[in-house]
Amino acid sequence: MISVRHLSKSFLSPDGHRVEVLRDVNFDIQSGEVVAIIGPSGTGKSTLLRMLNRLETPTSGDVLVNGKNILAKDYPVHQLRQKMGMVFQSFNLFNHLSVLDNVVLAPMKLLGLTREQAEQEAIEMLRKVGLAEKAHAMPTSLSGGQQQRTAIARTLAMHPDIVLFDEPTSALDPTMVGEVQGVMRTLTQEKMTMIVVTHKMRFARDISSRVLFLYDGVVLEDGTPEDIFSNPQRKETRDFVHRIRKLTFEIAGSDFDFYDMSSQIKQFCISCSMPEKMDPVTHVVEEMLVIMQQFSKSIHIEVNHSDLDRTSTVVALHRGETLSPLDRDDTDELAAMIVRGMSKSIQTELTPEGVQLTIEM
Amino acid sequence: MTTSIQQENGELVARLEGRLDTAVSAQTEKDLQPLNECQNMNIVLDCNKLEYISSSGLRIFLNILKNAKAKGGRVIITGMNADINKVFTMTGFTNLFEFR
Structure with missing residues (x-):
């Protein structure tokens, strides 16, 4: 027609x-x-x-x-x-x-x-x-x-x-x-x-x-x-159909501004009407950084919140790596325990850029 | 993040206030260094005003415990909020410390 x-x-x-x-x-x-x-x-x-x-x-x-x-x-x-x-x-x-x-x-x-x-x-x-x-x-x-x-x-x-x-x-x-x-x-x-x-x-x-x-x-x-x-x-x-709101961070070295990152996470959680997620999200982002910075300095972190089903995820892309940083023998086990403890599920995906973890909160 | 250390009733009491995260852990470790120098004294970590603790904060607590035990002392934690209690539980730290 x-x-x-x-x-x-x-x-x-x-x-x-x-x-x-x-x-x-x-x-x-x-x-x-x-x-x-x-x-x-x-x-x-x-x-x-x-x-x-x-x-x-x-x-x-x-x-x-x-x-x-x-x-x-x-x-x-x-x-x-x-x-x-x-x-x-x-x-x-x-x-x-x-x-x-x-x-x-x-x-x-x-x-x-x-x-x-x-x-x-x-x-x-x-x-x-x-x-x-x-x-x-x-x-x-x-x-x-x-x-x-x-x-x-x-x-x-x-x-x-x-x-x-x-x-x-x-x-x-x-x-x-x-x-x-x-x-x-x-x-x-x-x-x-x-x-x-x-x-x-x-x-x-x-x-x-x-x-x-x-x-x-x-x-x-x-x-x-x-x-x-x-x-x-x-x-x-x-992202569109789930009405995902995003907060992204690019970390290129160990001297990033953690104060600013914490403050942005706080503001994001408040603007998404989920202040109760502020500490769990901060924990996961912070501990993922502790873990990933052991192995690589090029890191992409996203905090996503769906207005549709009220779920929150932290996506951590570890550029240039193929192994999940959580599963390595030499990972920071204390930080990994906090990430696992704060999350409902963790999915690992190998992308052309590196290994990506999607951590559902 | 602020800390203060005082001797009270024969114990060394460290009061922690604020968020103990990656950004402040190095400074907090320095501030709490006097705890590692005491001999044969019990240490109380007062967490009533501690809002948040990350793995870097847990490591500070663990070092204080190791030092205290090596010198015949004990470490007692008081007043943890629900978030900190959760972090202690998921990392097994509840089995390492005494709580009051």
Whole structure:
């Protein structure tokens, strides 16, 4: 249905540097799929969505819809937008028109429906989104959730083949998110093809049949919600879906500032609302340094905390080494006992840079 | 990290206050050196205000114990908090010292 081929987008920043928003993005979307596009802020998710219906023009690459290149100069854009509806973060309703008039406007102007036909369909669409009784209300008298449901009804009134949702709930009060998500869930049951850019991980997992993880301008992972949320292959995906907060230290010699390190760990634990982890984390970091500095001076330490499951880990990379520093005969056994005693589990992994220990607290 | 040493009721009492970690262990070891020079006296390590101890701190305690035993003395620890007690338990130090 949609084929995206080698799509790239870049622009010149005010200081003259070329900023690459998207780089060589490729994917296919079949009819009936519900695709969630997730990824950190500023990674090009909305830009990608807007290029699918030509609200933005790519720097290079192709977008084929039903085999036709929509970027071709003679491609009829208005037909594309009829078949590919879009729901925006900020609703984009006409505030001087009633809910009903917002919904009938495009079908009358673009599909050539009579007022009577358009109203009949509009009422049906408003019923679908639970707003039939608000048909004659003005948008400004509605809640944010109701306005967004009106915007969805307006999009559906054009009988689109595909609906693009650009952060549809991010401008809403948390109490109103559920009603919009409920309408979108109904659409998935009707096998509507949907592409949804969202920051809501649980929602993305619940409604989508497929998830694209966009990171630094490329599709880093593409899989089922189970693949992406339960078994992500890439570290970046894992960190993102588990909402990992990080504190990192690079230690190049024995004269590093331990006072500063302790202070940063303290601040990090407080900012993650886990002051009770401050001493155990400090113990593990400090003792790992005592152990690793016996053998190597190039050490990378990360303290990670997942906001999702409230777990904390210390990752210690011992560059240039292949043996776990905890398992060596000449290790500092007292320090190793404290590391083992403070941790729930320790995983050892050999990476191209050296041996890496992931210590779960 | 601060320390003070006083003779009280025939015992040498060292009061430790703060976090005994890698950053301060060398200085703390120097500060507690007088404990290693006493003869035939019991040493009390008062940990009521000690917040944290790392392996480098444990080594200082161990050296004090070795020296005291060699000179016929005892080392008694008082007032450990839960974190320090945990560190002592996981390293087997609870079996080495006397507690009051």
